[in-house]
Amino acid sequence: MPTIADYIAEHIKVLFNESDDVYIEIQRNDLAAKFGCAPSQINYVLATRFTTQSGFAVESRRGGGGFVRIFKLSAEQPGDLLRECYHRIGSSITAPDARSIIVRLRDEQIISEREAHLINVTVDDATLNLDSAWRNRLRANILKAMLASLARQCNAGGGS
Amino acid sequence: MPTIADYIAEHIKVLFNESDDVYIEIQRNDLAAKFGCAPSQINYVLATRFTTQSGFAVESRRGGGGFVRIFKLSAEQPGDLLRECYHRIGSSITAPDARSIIVRLRDEQIISEREAHLINVTVDDATLNLDSAWRNRLRANILKAMLASLARQCNAGGGS
DNA sequence: ACTGATTTTGACTTACCTTGACTATATAAT
DNA sequence: ATTATATAGTCAAGGTAAGTCAAAATCAGT
Structure with missing residues (x-):
């Protein structure tokens, strides 16, 4: 049975498929609201499922206009x-x-x-x-x- | 979503691309008016995005005919x-x-x-x-x- | 049931943005 | 000189949004 973390990870991957860009951007609070979980849950997902080892990089900014950007590094062989x-x-x-x-x-x-x-x-x-x-x-x-x-x-x- | 600060920084960089000169010059109040923000916002942008570290220098003068000049420090050796x-x-x-x-x-x-x-x-x-x-x-x-x-x-x- | 790993949450912290009141420094006019 | 006007600078308060960390909850294996 998938956890919330799994659903969030899945959602982010879908965003990648839809976007075709080098990175996708999310609002931490919005995403947390959409999944009805604590905002820090998003950090957990990023820390465990979007690491450098698994081919991703994350960049973020706090404050007004804050965001979380997720880069896809290794797509190919x-x-x-x-x-x-x-x-x-x-x-x-x-x-x-x-x-x-x-x-x-x-x-x-x-x-x-x-x-x-x-x-x-x-x-x-x-x-x-x-x-x-x-x-x-x-x-x-x-x-x-x-x-x-x-x-x-x-x-x-x-x-x- | 980009902040006003982002837009202002972007604008300044465009000015550099268009000018081809060693420096570009702005009026603090005019620029603030153009972006509909407080004049001190311009100082904020300069302080955070046009630092020596990122390869810029700023020079200014107050009073009538005042200005802000932004220099792009080109790499020495x-x-x-x-x-x-x-x-x-x-x-x-x-x-x-x-x-x-x-x-x-x-x-x-x-x-x-x-x-x-x-x-x-x-x-x-x-x-x-x-x-x-x-x-x-x-x-x-x-x-x-x-x-x-x-x-x-x-x-x-x-x-x- | 017990143990250890993973997930989930929330209180607290830190970073970034925006504004406005006050200050400082030029130039222009008298 | 003195005063008026035109700029720019400083700083701190207020608002927004992400990060941290550890405790609580849940889950999987024994």
Whole structure:
């Protein structure tokens, strides 16, 4: 049996289908009123079902004229290699393993030199100065988020 | 729904596009009258949307024949802006502040669209799923590491 | 029934927008 | 000089709307 949260999530996805735009915009209070729930319920739905990992991004503004914008990031299939790398990462990854993935992507010319450097420094142990248990998990998160971003760009075409 | 402040900001940006000059000039009262708002609203817009951080400077004079001039600060050397942003970050930064830096770098064409996305997803709250105290510190670390990487590329390659 | 995870709510907080009364600074007129 | 007029600036109060967080409720598995 679907929960209210499910219905709200479904509603938002319908809005995407109807709109064909890069993002859709809602009023938190209005939406809550429409579903007869507390406004903070909307935040819950966004936090649990419209995350970066699941291919969305959320932007908002408070006060008069406030809004919540939901962006759809990854609609399409990642490129094969990116996809393969993505799955290889799992929920945790060491710095050397991460570097080897980056080298591979560079060799295959899926990323530029600049991008390779950019990714390299973010997954570096020195940048991620936490204790290693957390570090490897976080590194996996970050790297996967970056690969997903790249995959989307590949499919979207050159851009600009 | 956009606010009056949004419309005013938009209007000013249009003036820049039309003018091609280093600065544009407005009369505070006239502009307020055109948008049917209090004159101080104009100050609000300038203070929140035409800051040094976002690459603008404002100059004005009171009294008869008074005016408000808005300058668009064009990027000096790419490296300079990167350094400036780097220092602005400090040891901790929120997601919105990080995003505003990325937007600025993109506007000044120091980073590509792909790179902007790449950086954006890594500084996202959902990617950095720690408690917020650590999160903001880590975000600062990561962002600074990335900016430093870009600065190195500027100096080394001379930029594509 | 008990336990743990997920959902739902509401009180409280924070951010953003708009206005208006008061202040400050030019220029023009006398 | 003094006064009048024309601008712009400041600041705080008032209104609107989203965010946070933890307690309460519900649900699924044992």
